[in-house]
Every structure is written in C-alpha cells, then in structure tokens.
Amino acid sequence: MITILVDYNLEGQAALLSGTYNSEGWAELFPLRFLRFKDVGLSQDSNDQEVWQFAQASQMILLTGNRNMKGEASLEQTLRKENGPASLPVLTIGNVERVAERQYRERCVTRLAEIISELENYLGASRLFIP
Secondary structure (H helix, E strand, O other): OEEEEEOHHHHHHHHHHHHHHHHOOHHHHOOEEEEEHHHHOOOOOOOHHHHHHHHHHOOEEEEEOOOOOOOOOOHHHHHHHHOOOOOOOEEEEOOHHHHHOHHHHHHHHHHHHHHHHOHHHHOOOOEEEEO
C-alpha cells in the first residue's frame, strides 16, 4: 500500500480526492492511504526540507498545493540538493481551488492512479503536477 502524506493546508481537498479515488474503484487496483501531518507527528510549521526528508525516510509521497521556493529549506532548494534517483516524487496539485469541482477532481484522481500504477518510472522525478 502506498502512503500519501497530505500537506497540512490540503486536508479538505485530500478528503475529496480520497473519496473520489475510492468511489471510482482505483483503491481496489492501487491501494492508497492518506495521512495528515498530525497523524504522523509533524508540526504545521515544519519547514519544507523537514517535511520532504520525513516523507522520503518514511517512504511516503508528499501531496502539496505548492510549498514555497524561498530560502535554503524551501521545497525547490531541497529537491535540487537532496533528490536522488530513488526518491519518491512530490505530487503538486496544479489548482487547489478547483479540487472542489467534480470533473477537475476526477482528472486529478486519474492522474494520481496513473502515477501510482507506474511509480517506479517516476522515482527521482522530483515533482509531478496533477492533473
């Protein structure tokens, strides 16, 4: 089973994605578990580097709306410095507000299932946008 670590500001959107993922039958093919920061003991004020390192060490895929790109501990800087060929990708929702729209959410879920089904092909990819 693949675990998705949901960025703290995406909990509502992740619940919608999870529900759609399950109702469309993807969970039967590619089981996923969505975990929140509080489920794994991460603080909401954890910096991007800490979150990415935790996700990688725990073999979790980070789902984010788009963490900042400023500073040495930003997600972009962390990916540039620490991402390697075996690193799990970060999944970034292209338009977080649109997850509430059923059609957009279904496209996100389909793309998520595609990535999960071929995860080994995406190792080291650093960041993938969904949909």
